[in-house]
Amino acid sequence: xxxxxxxxxxxxxxxxxxxxxxxxxxxxxxxxxxxxxxxxxxxxxxxxxxxxxxxxxxxxxxxxxxxxxxxxxxxxxxxxxxxxxxxxxxxxxxxxxxxxxxxxxxxxxxxxxxxxxxxxxxxxxxxxxxxxxxxxxxxxxxxxxxxxxxxxxxxxxxxxxxxxxxxxxxxxxxxxxxxxxxxxxxxxxxxxxxxxxxxxxxxxxxxxxxxxxxxxxxxxxxxxxxxxxxxxxxxxxxxxxxxxxxxxxxxxxxxxxxxxxxxxxxxxxxxxxxxxxxxxxxxxxxxxxxxxxxxxxxxxxxxxxxxxxxxxxxxxxxxxxxxxxxxxxxxxxxxxxxxxxxxxxxxxxxxxxxxxxxxxxxxxxxxxxxxxxxxxxxxxxxxxxxxxxxxxxxxxxxxxxxxxxxxxxxxxxxxxxxx
Numbered sequence: 406x407x408x409x410x411x412x413x414x415x416x417x418x419x420x421x422x423x424x425x426x427x428x429x430x431x432x433x434x435x436x437x438x439x440x441x442x443x444x445x446x447x448x449x450x451x452x453x454x455x456x457x458x459x460x461x462x463x464x465x466x467x468x469x470x471x472x473x474x475x476x477x478x479x480x481x482x483x484x485x486x487x488x489x490x491x492x493x494x495x496x497x498x499x500x501x502x503x504x505x506x507x508x509x510x511x512x513x514x515x516x517x518x519x520x521x522x523x524x525x526x527x528x529x530x531x532x533x534x535x536x537x538x539x540x541x542x543x544x545x546x547x548x549x550x551x552x553x554x555x556x557x558x559x560x561x562x563x564x565x566x567x568x569x570x571x572x573x574x575x576x577x578x579x580x581x582x583x584x585x586x587x588x589x590x591x592x593x594x595x596x597x598x599x600x601x602x603x604x605x606x607x608x609x610x611x612x613x614x615x616x617x618x619x620x621x622x623x624x625x626x627x628x629x630x631x632x633x634x635x636x637x638x639x640x641x642x643x644x645x646x647x648x649x650x651x652x653x654x655x656x657x658x659x660x661x662x663x664x665x666x667x668x669x670x671x672x673x674x675x676x677x678x679x680x681x682x683x684x685x686x687x688x689x690x691x692x693x694x695x696x697x698x699x700x701x702x703x704x705x706x707x708x709x710x711x712x713x714x715x716x717x718x719x720x721x722x723x724x725x726x727x728x729x730x731x732x733x734x735x736x737x738x739x740x741x742x743x744x745x746x747x748x749x750x751x752x753x754x755x756x757x758x759x760x761x762x763x764x765x766x767x768x769x770x771x772x773x774x775x776x777x778x779x780x781x782x783x784x785x786x787x788x789x790x791x792x793x794x795x796x797x798x799x800x801x802x803x804x805x806x807x808x809x810x811x812x813x814x815x816x817x818x819x820x821x822x823x824x
Contacts, residue, residue, distance in 0.1 A: 418479050419495035422472075424503060425542060427496065430466040432543055434458075435535050436654055436694050456497075456508060456531045463493045508533035540694045544661030547808070581622035593623035632673040634719035636712040637663065639693075640730035642682045643701045645778075652778045653698050655804035656729045659811050664690045677715050681708030683736050683744050687715065702736035702746045705787075706759040709773075713766050725772040727811065733783035734759045751783045759787075763794050773797040774814060776807055 428435070467480055467489065483489055500506045508531065578593045598621040599611050606612065637660050645653035660678060667674045678688050683700040685707040709726065716724045735748045737755045747755060766773055773795040775788045780801060792799045798814065 417495060418476070418483065419492055419499060421479075422476060422496070424496075424499060424505060426472070427463075427466065427470075427500075428505060428539060428542060429546055430470040431462055432546070433654075434462045435539070436543065436657060437697075454532055454534065456533055459497070459506070459533055460493055463496060464489065467492070504536050505539045506533045507536050535694065537691050540661065540691065541665065543658075543694065544665040547658045547662040547665075577626045578623045579626060580620070581624050588625045590623045590625045594621055597621040597623060632721045633671070633723040633725065634675045634677075634716055634721035635663075635667070635724075636677045636679055636715050636726050638679045638681060638708045638712055638726055638728040638730075639696075640682070640703060640728075640732065641680045641696060641699050642703045642732060643698050644703075644732050646698050650804065652731050652804045655807055656778075657693050657696065659729075659808040660690075660693050662808065663811070664693070675719055675721065677712075679708050679712050679715070681705060681711075683746070684738060685711045687711060702744075702748060703730065703732045703734055704736035704738060704744070705730070705734040706755070706762045707736075707738045709759070709762040709766060713762070713769060713771060716771055717769060723772075724770060725774060726766065728773060728775045729778065729807070729811075730775070730784070731778040731781075733781060733787050751787065756787065760790060760794070763791050767795045771795075774800070776800045776802055776811060778802065778804060778807065 468484070472480065480489075480492075483492055497506075501508060578590045580597075581587070581589075594617060595615065598615050598617045601618075601621060602615060603611050639656055639660060641653060645651075645656070664676055667676045676690060678690055678693055679685055680688055680696060680699070681704055682698075683702045684704055688696060705728075708728070712726045716726070733751055734755045735746060735752070737745045737752075737758050739745055745754065763773065773791055774797045775791060777784055777788055777800065785801075788799045791797065800811075800814070
């Protein structure tokens with residue numbers, strides 16, 4: 406459904422521009438993970454959230470971004486008249502007023518004195534913060550891009566092969582049992598009562614009134630839907646931005662989209678995020694977009710241990726770990742707290758301890774689904790062992806297809822492996 410937004414009209418282009426469209430144009434800059442993409446128009450900004458960089462990102466977006474033709478014509482005219490800097494000032498004001506960014510304007514000299522667009526001492530160091538409203542919107546846009554063609558918008562939870570008595574019926578009926586939702590099937594109940602009366606009437610047939618007793622009650626069945634606790638284990642080791650490819654930013658986008666989906670469509674579900682590298686830590690879902698890659702090694706065992714600890718506190722019928730990684734286990738936290746590291750091959754100590762943690766997850770009833778962003782032989786060998794132990798799924802995917810695989814897996818829950 407098309408949304409209509411009403412704002413005070415002041416006749417200026419800054420007031421006519423849709424800030425959500427503008428935020429979408431800036432998303433590659435706002436979600437930067439540290440990858441130096443030679444094809445990105447924001448490459449020189451290095452992902453630093455300073456006001457000077459934001460102004461430059463806005464210049465790039467206004468010059469090269471996709472806008473409606475009437476907006477594009479006005480932008481070209483303002484560029485010819487040298488008024489782009491004034492427009493940027495106005496857009497920054499709107500973005501702050503509508504809570505898309507948060508900044509200390511007292512540190513911005515261009516806002517206190519001088520002509521519009523002048524950069525004085527201090528603006529290059531004055532910083533801004535992307536608000537939760539912006540991050541939520543970017544998660545929503547990613548989700549829309551991933552699921553827009555699927556026509557999925559209904560409220561509910563995760564379908565299973567089981568049946569229960571609920572509100573949304575599937576056409577089947579069974580006798581009422583104590584504890585069932587009293588979703589009464591009137592036709593079947595009356596038919597059972599009439600059949601019982603006819604059987605006890607000594608050939609007199611059905612007489613009125615019909616007496617309905619407890620054994621005659623029938624209820625309609627619905628597809629049983631379960632709640633799910635999910636931990637996304639996100640590999641943020643440095644390899645996620647090496648080898649000429651940014652694998653980390655698409656993974657962040659998918660985690661943001663999954664968060665938006667769960668919050669809006671599956672309110673009974675929970676989602677936590679664990680980052681793993683040399684070690685592992687939990688981060689709030691709201692902070693995903695602000696995370697960048699870290700150290701060089703991959704401590705998968707510590708990530709699994711933390712994820713299992715989080716899920717053990719959840720009282721959900723389904724508990725799963727979604728692991729997104731591009732590297733085999735190469736680090737291990739020792740009992741004394743030191744980090745043992747070995748990036749060459751599958752180290753026997755690292756592998757055995759990691760698989761022991763996988764076994765603990767299996768005994769706790771936790772499913773592990775792995776999304777591999779690389780085809781390293783050591784990684785493939787490890788993931789095959791994990792999938793065999795936990796009866797989970799292994800997906801070999803790319804940064805471009807990660808979102809589609811993960812979302813379809815989350816929504817469908819079909820037990821299959823995509824190679």
